[in-house]
Amino acid sequence: MASSRDDFVIAIRSAFLKKSYQQKFSLLTLIFLSFIIIILGSFNFKAIQYIKIGINEVVYRSSFIVSIPENYFKNLNIKIEEHMNLYNQFKKIEIELKNLKEKKLSNDFLVLENNKLRELINETVQSEDMYAKVLVDKDSPYLKSIILNKGSKNNVKIGMAIVDNSYLVGKIIEVNYTNSRALLLSDLNSKIPVLLEPLDIHAVVSGTGKNHGVIEYTKDEYDQKIEGKEIIVYTSGYGGLFKPGLPVGKMIAEDKIKKNVVNFFSDFRQLDYVKIVSYDIGSGN
Amino acid sequence: MSSLNKNTLIRSLLFYLPVFFLFLSVLNEIDFNYLEIKYFSFNFAYILIFYWTLKNPRYLSYGSIFLAGLINDVVVGIPIGASSFCYLLICAVTAYLRNITITPNFINDWISLAFTILLVNSIQVISLDFIFSIEVNYLRYIINSCFTFILYPIFLFLFNILEKIIKIQKND
Numbered sequence: 285m286a287s288s289r290d291d292f293v294i295a296i297r298s299a300f301l302k303k304s305y306q307q308k309f310s311l312l313t314l315i316f317l318s319f320i321i322i323i324l325g326s327f328n329f330k331a332i333q334y335i336k337i338g339i340n341e342v343v344y345r346s347s348f349i350v351s352i353p354e355n356y357f358k359n360l361n362i363k364i365e366e367h368m369n370l371y372n373q374f375k376k377i378e379i380e381l382k383n384l385k386e387k388k389l390s391n392d393f394l395v396l397e398n399n400k401l402r403e404l405i406n407e408t409v410q411s412e413d414m415y416a417k418v419l420v421d422k423d424s425p426y427l428k429s430i431i432l433n434k435g436s437k438n439n440v441k442i443g444m445a446i447v448d449n450s451y452l453v454g455k456i457i458e459v460n461y462t463n464s465r466a467l468l469l470s471d472l473n474s475k476i477p478v479l480l481e482p483l484d485i486h487a488v489v490s491g492t493g494k495n496h497g498v499i500e501y502t503k504d505e506y507d508q509k510i511e512g513k514e515i516i517v518y519t520s521g522y523g524g525l526f527k528p529g530l531p532v533g534k535m536i537a538e539d540k541i542k543k544n545v546v547n548f549f550s551d552f553r554q555l556d557y558v559k560i561v562s563y564d565i566g567s568g569n
Numbered sequence: 570m571s572s573l574n575k576n577t578l579i580r581s582l583l584f585y586l587p588v589f590f591l592f593l594s595v596l597n598e599i600d601f602n603y604l605e606i607k608y609f610s611f612n613f614a615y616i617l618i619f620y621w622t623l624k625n626p627r628y629l630s631y632g633s634i635f636l637a638g639l640i641n642d643v644v645v646g647i648p649i650g651a652s653s654f655c656y657l658l659i660c661a662v663t664a665y666l667r668n669i670t671i672t673p674n675f676i677n678d679w680i681s682l683a684f685t686i687l688l689v690n691s692i693q694v695i696s697l698d699f700i701f702s703i704e705v706n707y708l709r710y711i712i713n714s715c716f717t718f719i720l721y722p723i724f725l726f727l728f729n730i731l732e733k734i735i736k737i738q739k740n741d
Contacts, residue, residue: 295668311664314635315657321639321650326700336649343596343643350596420644427646427703465646472704493706 340460344431348419362554411527413447413561414438419463421555428471428491430454430555435462440560445526447559451549452476452519452530456560464560468552469532470495477522478532480515489517489532489546495553497533497546517546527563583735587621587628595641595652610709611716614641615689616724618656619682623663624673625732631660648701655689662688675725682721686714 324332366373416432434440436459446453446466454474458465467474474491480499489497499517515535521528533548594613614637621629638653645652662685670677690710697703 291669295665298664298668308630309632309635311631311657311661314631315654315661318635318638318650318653318657322648322654322696325649332649336643339639339643339649343640347596347644350593429646493704 337460340458341462344419344460344463347431351420411561411563413559414440415557416440416464416560417557418555421553428468428474428493428552429457429465430468430552430558432456432464432466432558432560433462434560435460435464437461440464441562443525445530445561445563447530447561448550448555450531452526452532453550453552453555453558455525466558466560469497469548470552475500476526476532477520478517479520479528480535481518483513483515486520486522495548495551497548499535499544499546525563527561584628586731586735587617588630588633591617591629591633591637592640595637595644608712609716610713611720612686612713613724614656615659615686615717616682616721617728618659619663619685619721620725620728622660623666623678624728626660626664626667628735631657634660647697647703651693651696655693658689658692659685675722678725679718679721683718686717690714 321332325336414434416434418430419433420431430446432440432446440456440459442456442459444456446455452469454466454468454471456464457467469476469489469491470493471491472493474497475488478487478489478499479485480487488500490500491497517532517535519526519528519530519532531549533546535544535546591614594617618629618634622634634656635653638651638656639649641652642649662681666678666681690713694705694707694710698705
């Protein structure tokens, strides 16, 4: 009995402490080192933050270069699929275009009216934007995020909105010198205040870790109100991070899970270039 | 002379092939660990580290595994040091297995892998969910662990072939 315990201790000691052939570090040293890094990282220790920023700068660029061949094949596959569906897409778009032209006329009038009303209450919305290339869009179960090629060098700040055309995509959560990381709306930890139109109900859209979001924290009972209606989800502007009225997605009522699913307008898997936008909403006295 | 140099180069390249695969798997955008396919994903890095540190640790140094873990944390976006810790835990298990095993046996290795995956993933889930308050999908972890375990024999076969090629080149 004692001998088997001795064997166990010897095997453990040998596994952790002995530096085997061509190993520069013992296993215990490295395990201890990674444990210290985790602990210091959880306390936001400055040295660890600097190391992380340094690694970020190198790794994001390297990851972009390493992924070039794969991305080429991924894009090729998408292009082939698009070519195959060309005729059907054309017919669908033709109908959509006709409808949109009609809607645009009334929309132009509403924009003019909205601007006039804003002038009346002295409210101004100023925005600054810059285009950024998506370096890495690695899909991870912990973080639905994208890496952009603009950083603190280009005055990118934490909290800035990320927009794909006019659709909201996410916000900046980490800024390095030449690059930054944006949290997508689909991430589990993403929560944004929204407005459900045309019902005018305030709510919060939460990410699910999948390619859609869910409606949470509504004050009113809206389940019956939305039946058979097409609900468009816009940002409400609460919290001051995003401009009110940015389109987020369309709502689909799913009876089975009793949760209302928001299908985002933007396809987060196909983001090449996005716009980083900061808003300054000034109010009148 | 030139053929001698060429052989030395090929030998060196083959020697670093497991390290190359490890870094490629952590740097790549298309990751087997986070495939878009529903109910299918496996951790290639776990299999790679388990196999090479168990069979032939000379080809995969602990230092490079530690570095690959740090890179993986940065790319995936989890707290820095978490993957390194998990990867090195696999190394600890394999080092222990090497010390207690006289005659290597595939079934024993396979069962040990199951135990290792469960241990490492449990530690990762506990640290991410309870310490860092990052929401994780438990079902995804279970599926990932199962497929990593199931697919091990296939990679064992492929890595055995690769190891033979490396050995042949070395002996030439």
